Amino acid sequence: MLLKQQVNLAKNILAQRRNVSTSTASAQSFQKWYQKLWAPERTNLPPYSHFTQIGDPVLRQKAAPVPQEHIQSPEIEAIVEQMVRVLRKFDCVGIAAPQIGVSLRIIAMEFKGGIRKELPEAVYQARQMTELPLTVFINPVLTVTSYTKLKHPEGCMSVRGFSAEVERFEGVSISGLNAKGVQSELELTGWNARIAQHEMDHLDGKLYTDHMDRSTFSCTCWEAVNTKSGRVEIPFYK
Structure with missing residues (x-):
């Protein structure tokens, strides 16, 4: 996947998160739990600054x-x-x-x-x-x-x-x-x-x-x- 496509994917995920935002604390708590089911956050994306390892x-x-x-x-x-x-x-x-x-x-x-x-x-x-x-x-x-x-x-x-x-x-x-x-x-x-x-x-x-x-x-x-x-x-x- 090209870097540009990866950036666009990240933007789409952020946009979807904004669309499901709500005002109450309980609803936001549910929202965070629900989002983890279909859009787990990643703290590091390619191209990496390390070598991928066998098994990847x-x-x-x-x-x-x-x-x-x-x-x-x-x-x-x-x-x-x-x-x-x-x-x-x-x-x-x-x-x-x-x-x-x-x-x-x-x-x-x-x-x-x-x-x-x-x-x-x-x-x-x-x-x-x-x-x-x-x-x-x-x-x-x-x-x-x-x-x-x-x-x-x-x-x-x-x-x-x-x-x-x-x-x-x-x-x-x-x-x-x-x-x-x-x-x-x-x-x-x-x-x-x-x-x-x-x-x-x-x-x-x-x-x-x-x-x-x-x-x-x-x-x-x-x-x-x-x-x-x-x-x-x-x-x-x-």
Whole structure:
């Protein structure tokens, strides 16, 4: 649902509430109780500033294409800006619109060069990691260019605290519209191809847990859980 439609929905709910307003205290008390039956209030609406988590229905829906006439609208611009904001706030490498609660076909990717300093060089090379500037695709289409499969550990901000080994194609081509509505295409290999495949899965209602080697599924902080006698928290905010 587009942000504008969500705003209109909120306005309609407020209008309906005004229409059923009454003057007596008892009637107003009944009114509040009755409204909760059909219009429960929500204090937080998409696009979120956090990642939706596995179990949220939005992650299992096939995201809708962004209509051509809305691609350069303020609503889509706001959604893209929020995606980039959340991507960088959580220091991750990819994000899809459903991960902030918006079921639209939009992804953003960014692999910063500084990550190399945080990983052993052998790991960086084995995973074929290379820097990828911030890249946004609206209504992306992915084509496999190398059918060789690589298996590496993979995590997801929407399956917080866990990881598993996943096979992905070594090379892909991704095309679509950028944030300005201009058609673009990008050839990706290695880890960046993995990022693209991971984010495209989100647009089709899939998670890495659907493809993983189940025997490798593990909690990323299991050692800390043992060391600290279970007193470990996995934050869903930052």
